[in-house]
Amino acid sequence: MTTLIIAIARFLPLTRTMLQKIKNELMENSWDSVRETFKKIWGYEAFRPPQGEIVRSLLAGQDALIVLPTGGGKSICFQLPALLQTGLTLIISPLVALMENQVQELRERRLPAALLHSQVPRYQRKQTLQAIEQQKLRLLYLSPETLLSPPVWQRIVQPHVRINGLILDEAHCLVQWGETFRPAYRRLGAVRPTLLQHKPPGQKIAIAAFTATANPQAQKTLQHALKLRNPQSFLISPYRPNLHLKVRAICTPRGRRQQMLKFIQSHGKQSGLVYVRSRRDSEELAQWFQSSNYSTAAYHAGLSAEERRTIEGQWLKGTLQFVICTSAFGMGINKPDVRWIVHFQAPQLLSEYIQEVGRGGRDGKPTEALTLMSEPTGWFNPEDKSRDRFFREQLQKKYQQAQRISRQLPPQGEIAAVSQEFKGGEFALALLHSAGQIEWLDPFHYQRRSEAAQGNLKQLSATQQRAQREMNRYLTTRGCRWQFLLNAFGFSSETGTLHCGRCDNCLKRRR
Template structure:
């Protein structure tokens, strides 16, 4: 649907009234119009591209609520706080809320006083919240999946509720008056072609409009540095920090223990640093986020749990002390620097190729690969013990890891969800498609490539035409001496 010029002007006027911007940044206007028209959407936009406004504005212009499924409490709190500061009808639900706040939010939902409700997939599918959402009088306009790449990164491991989201819309429509429509929109900064296809299939998007912007950021300078020993890795980080005094940044490690140990070492060196991971209690996590955003803390040593959706435009650098195994996760994390458009650095420390002197990277990637294989075997064993059709609650009572196993069976095509709580087993369909390269193989290919870093990334994420002429001139490959 194309919005008429007067209607488009009215949209921009509302946009300016709420957020103070005079006009949309492409393709924000197109996305807003599509959501107002009730279309399903898959949107891939770089970090800092203004994705949140794209679904917040149409939600505020409609009667009824838009459900925003978000992976992290910090991400929900940041967005809802900004909306509430503007006196806009938004709220959130998560396990850390007090009983009083939870009751008030559910009451506002039942009375259709909310326009945006943020919640995790687990909270969405919890009995009390689901029962409230299924009340016929609760008007639901849309379901937005923010940071949608989490469905593919986490849905097969420790967040299996993501795999049940495709059954949400059909189940809700059965409980609503005839003629009700609920649009689904998935937003992410990084999605390669395989991830995009997975999102389309799992969420059961209907004739979706797909809007993709490539992840290239001209101000973001990518660099890899080979380290030969664990001590050499620490020295490389210290040298980088010495060359960027007083600049805010982020250091990424992969485990809770590594973040804490590294933060202690750097703190003894006199740096203003804190460790952040998902194992911290909510108050300390909020305090660390506040300290970093305000400048009281120069940088944070963190796992992937930190930074998603947190907007600090003057973050000048990101160092991967340890690389993730997923290239999409790498792009997400480096994209948290330089959001103000000024030059920013992204340094990744990589073990020497043989792994003989510093086997840390290879060992970590091998561990995660073996763990995934073990979980897949356990899922197949469980499949042989399950009835053809049943409920998640029943299976969970008998098998502690049932939900994750069912998610893996869903990924392999051996299971479908009749509703968010009832599964049906089905035979796996043999296909002749080419096997998908492992995440580790994709990452190692990127690390070994001799061409421009951004060119490699554009190719991997399906932007081949843009990659043909890409040479950023600033990454370590482009600036290397012949």
């Protein structure tokens, strides 16, 4: 657009005001074309705020940090700019189910999108890799691990393969999993500078992080880890007035099951979800409900891809009334009429909690979310305290292991070599990077930072423990639960006059 304005100015004696007018008209015409494409593909007349502003930002090549509530229409915000540009946009997604759901919808609209993951058939994988080289795609969905695998990296790094953007979908996974579960997430900040070294001069790659949950500390982590450059921030409150939040304390394992059963029975045949913390719990509860003729199933990462797809499809169609699942289920799955959510055990983090309750009530109708917890003393039922202690101890072991490995690391080296030499080496490097003790030379090599620049693993561990304690404070608060959540996620300015009137604590005060 700028080139066109300069060309016009060479041949016509235009004032600055006239040039600005031409520029505004060209921009408006261009935006009309964007809206026309939006309507043609998705059928909507207008963007939902702040979708339009996000699309403008990404089309301008700006980095962005976007926090939108679950069901806020995040995927359109990066899919539309990708389809309007020449070149490839990489969508980093945490789960196979999430990738497949989005790519299936795009393909049904005959749009140039593909996905790569470990379960893709060999022939399909070959076709997709060829399509990357031939620049036939606009959107490519893949995990961080797949992005950094040799077959994919060798193709996207080629000078003729134009990369427009790197989109991190469900970006909270970098914060929650990047240090202890999915260490490849911590290396994503090295992707852009390394790619640009192999691309023609002047080429730009924008990075945008999308999530429904990121408190101020998580936002800083994302900005630092991804090396965002002056990102445009779009931060929308997670408050959903139709979500009615409840917490119930129970004294025995039997009481926990009975409370859940009573809650589900009160909702008749309405659709819902039961969240648990382990595969074992999901399978045991599914058998318990099935023995009482409930239409349900267990869902966890131990199932095959085909089994997971079958369960998702049955739930979406209503063949299954509810699914008993671990945190992986529901991410990116659009089922508007989920009327209830049960947390059979409380999540470890508030960010997980917001994600999971947010999968209910996407149609805006009243939805209840019940969380069950052991009574706070733990005298009658120490189940929750034992589980929390186990997770804390496991995390502490990883920090200790990282510190041991750090003493043996050479000043710089290859990440793959460290992973082979040390058990848990890749996790240790991710933790050391998060603590500021190392930096990435590229996505595959590291170097130690100077002693003065190094951070402390103990401080990192303390931060994680504070986040877990915050979840416990939420469970035991006597104030408005939505006020607590808004304060925790950095929206304190909205809490002054807010009393949701629907959470269990607000209802107690009203009575």
